[in-house]
Each structure stands twice: as C-alpha cells, then as structure tokens.
Amino acid sequence: MIGIYSNLYYPTRWVPLKRRGLGWHRCCKVYEEHECAASCGLAEGKTLEVVLDVKGCNLNCKYCWGWKMRLENNELRKTPEEVVKDILCQIEKVSKDGLVKKRNYRVGIVRFTGNEPSLQWEHVVEVLKLLDKSGEAEKLKVIIETNGILAGMGKIDFQKLESIENLKVDVDVSFKGVNYEQFEWLSSMPGKLFAYQIEGFVRMFDYFEGNEKISVNPVLGINHEENYCVRRNRKEYFMKVEIIDAKGNKLDFYDYSKDFEELVLSRKELRYDEAPFREYFGINKNRARFVVAVVYKGKRYLNTLPSEVVELFEENS
Numbered sequence: 001m002i003g004i005y006s007n008l009y010y011p012t013r014w015v016p017l018k019r020r021g022l023g024w025h026r027c028c029k030v031y032e033e034h035e036c037a038a039s040c041g042l043a044e045g046k047t048l049e050v051v052l053d054v055k056g057c058n059l060n061c062k063y064c065w066g067w068k069m070r071l072e073n074n075e076l077r078k079t080p081e082e083v084v085k086d087i088l089c090q091i092e093k094v095s096k097d098g099l100v101k102k103r104n105y106r107v108g109i110v111r112f113t114g115n116e117p118s119l120q121w122e123h124v125v126e127v128l129k130l131l132d133k134s135g136e137a138e139k140l141k142v143i144i145e146t147n148g149i150l151a152g153m154g155k156i157d158f159q160k161l162e163s164i165e166n167l168k169v170d171v172d173v174s175f176k177g178v179n180y181e182q183f184e185w186l187s188s189m190p191g192k193l194f195a196y197q198i199e200g201f202v203r204m205f206d207y208f209e210g211n212e213k214i215s216v217n218p219v220l221g222i223n224h225e226e227n228y229c230v231r232r233n234r235k236e237y238f239m240k241v242e243i244i245d246a247k248g249n250k251l252d253f254y255d256y257s258k259d260f261e262e263l264v265l266s267r268k269e270l271r272y273d274e275a276p277f278r279e280y281f282g283i284n285k286n287r288a289r290f291v292v293a294v295v296y297k298g299k300r301y302l303n304t305l306p307s308e309v310v311e312l313f314e315e316n317s
C-alpha cells in the first residue's frame with residue numbers, strides 16, 4: 001500500500017540541528033535533494049517529533065499551511081516499510097547527536113500531518129502496525145491529525161487502530177471553526193461537511209472511549225492567538241492578528257453551533273492550541289489574506305498579512 005508524501009521543509013526542521021549538520025549533513029539539506037519521508041522537529045519542552053507530511057486533502061482552507069504541499073510540490077511515493085525505515089533512521093540519528101544527548105532531548109512523537117492522512121488510511125495503518133513492532137514503539141506516541149470527514153462518512157476503517165499494542169495513538173480531529181458558517185468560510189467547502197467533522201469525532205471518540213492506548217481529541221484547527229511579533233532586520237514589530245470573516249469581522253471561536261456543543265463539547269473539551277496565525281512558507285498568501293486582519297499602532301489593516309504591514313510601515317517611515 002503506497003503512501004504519498006510531500007515535504008517542503010528540511011528533514012531536520014528543528015533549527016539547532018539544522019544548523020549543525022555534523023556527520024549526518026544529508027538530513028540538513030533541502031528536502032527535495034533526497035528522498036526521506038521523515039522530518040525531525042521540536043514538539044514541546046524536551047520532546048522532539050518525527051513529522052510525516054502526507055500529500056492531498058479533501059478541504060481547501062484559505063489559511064492552509066500545506067497549500068504548496070497539496071498543489072505544487074512533487075509527490076514522494078513510499079511503501080509502509082520504507083516509511084518506517086525513514087522514521088527509525090531519523091530517530092537513530094537524532095538520538096545520537098551530541099547536542100540532543102547533552103540537553104536531554106528525546107524523540108517521543110511521530111506525527112502524521114501535512115495535508116489529510118485519512119485519504120491514505122490503509123497506508124497509515126500499515127505504517128503504524130510495522131512501527132508498533134519496532135523496538136521504539138513503547139517510547140513513542142503517534143499523533144494523527146485529521147479533519148475527521150471520512151470517518152464521519154463511514155469511509156475509513158478507523159477500528160483497525162485497535163490492533164496497535166505498544167504505541168500510544170492520539171487522533172486529533174482538527175475542526176475548521178466551531179460552527180457551520182465558520183467552517184464554510186475557512187475551508188471553502190459546503191457547510192454540511194462540518195456535520196461530518198462532528199460525526200467523525202463522535203464515532204471515533206465513542207468507539208475508543210476507555211481505551212488506554214488510543215485517545216480521540218477535538219482541536220481547533222486554526223492558529224488564532226492575537227499577539228504576534230514580526231522580527232525583521234533586527235527589529236521587532238508587535239501587533240495583533242485577527243482571524244476574520246468575509247465582512248472583516250473577527251471570528252468568535254466560542255460561538256459554537258448547537259450540535260457542536262451537544263455532540264462534541266459534551267464529550268470532551270475543545271483544545272485551543274494557542275498560536276497566532278503564521279505566514280508559513282507553504283501557504284498561499286493570496287488566499288490567506290482573506291482571513292486575516294492586523295492591528296498595528298492603533299490602525300487596523302484588513303486582508304493584509306503581518307509581513308506586509310511591516311513592509312508598509314517601513315516604506316512610510
């Protein structure tokens with residue numbers, strides 16, 4: 001079962017490792033110069049993660065951080081065996097690094113992300129089964145970031161995760177807003193698909209409830225923290241970044257639809273991963289502008305990205 005990946009980033013995307021290179025310098029070159037599906041980044045605290053960026057999605061979010069991955073980047077096709085080999089190779093190399101050892105960092109997470117992993121569900125499950133048999137399994141948590149739509153439609157066999165014995169698995173259902181209008185605006189897709197997001201979460205949550213290894217979590221799938229700092233030419237520009245609707249009004253991510261409240265929040269608290277909107281390399285700036293307003297020095301810039309506000313300010317000062 002072949003999986004399709006696409007990574008715009010470096011196989012060592014954690015800056016301290018990328019800078020060093022050392023004996024495994026090949027991993028510090030741009031992704032397209034070699035064919036590794038695994039990339040190492042910092043998750044949180046002292047925990048590093050191996051990231052797998054799958055290619056292809058059934059939504060078209062305006063703010064999509066993986067837009068270039070979806071629509072521009074080349075495909076990297078891999079068997080489950082090849083993917084596991086890449087994961088284990090990354091873990092081995094990172095774990096041997098002097099800086100990692102000295103500062104007590106360790107690889108604790110493998111993350112399926114990028115675009116939408118459920119579009120290649122059979123492949124993902126095969127990768128997990130193989131990884132589950134590896135010597136690393138008991139030290140790892142796998143995070144699968146999904147929009148949950150195919151699970152809600154009954155089109156993937158998520159029950160297959162049950163055969164995993166040693167890995168911990170988190171299925172993070174990434175909600176594109178908290179009501180139908182927000183979903184439609186942010187994802188550029190019919191609002192009725194939001195009901196499938198909800199249904200996907202509910203089905204998976206109820207199925208795995210009480211399972212010690214598998215956890216299903218609702219997550220707000222858009223960075224929205226207001227406070228933001230652009231660093232440029234050794235200067236820092238502090239601003240507020242708002243996620244806005246088509247009329248330029250700030251979106252309220254506590255304005256839940258009734259069914260979201262009754263079906264999702266009654267089961268588990270929504271996780272708000274607090275981070276501001278970012279101009280990732282992989283976004284489409286023309287589309288992302290639609291959902292962003294910046295407040296800087298008392299002035300509100302509608303449909304303008306943070307870096308563009310800084311450019312305007314520098315031009316005029």
Ligand code: SF4
Nearest residue numbers: 057059060061064115
């Ligand atoms: S943000 Fe995620 S769900 Fe939305 S289009 Fe991009 S890859 Fe798909």
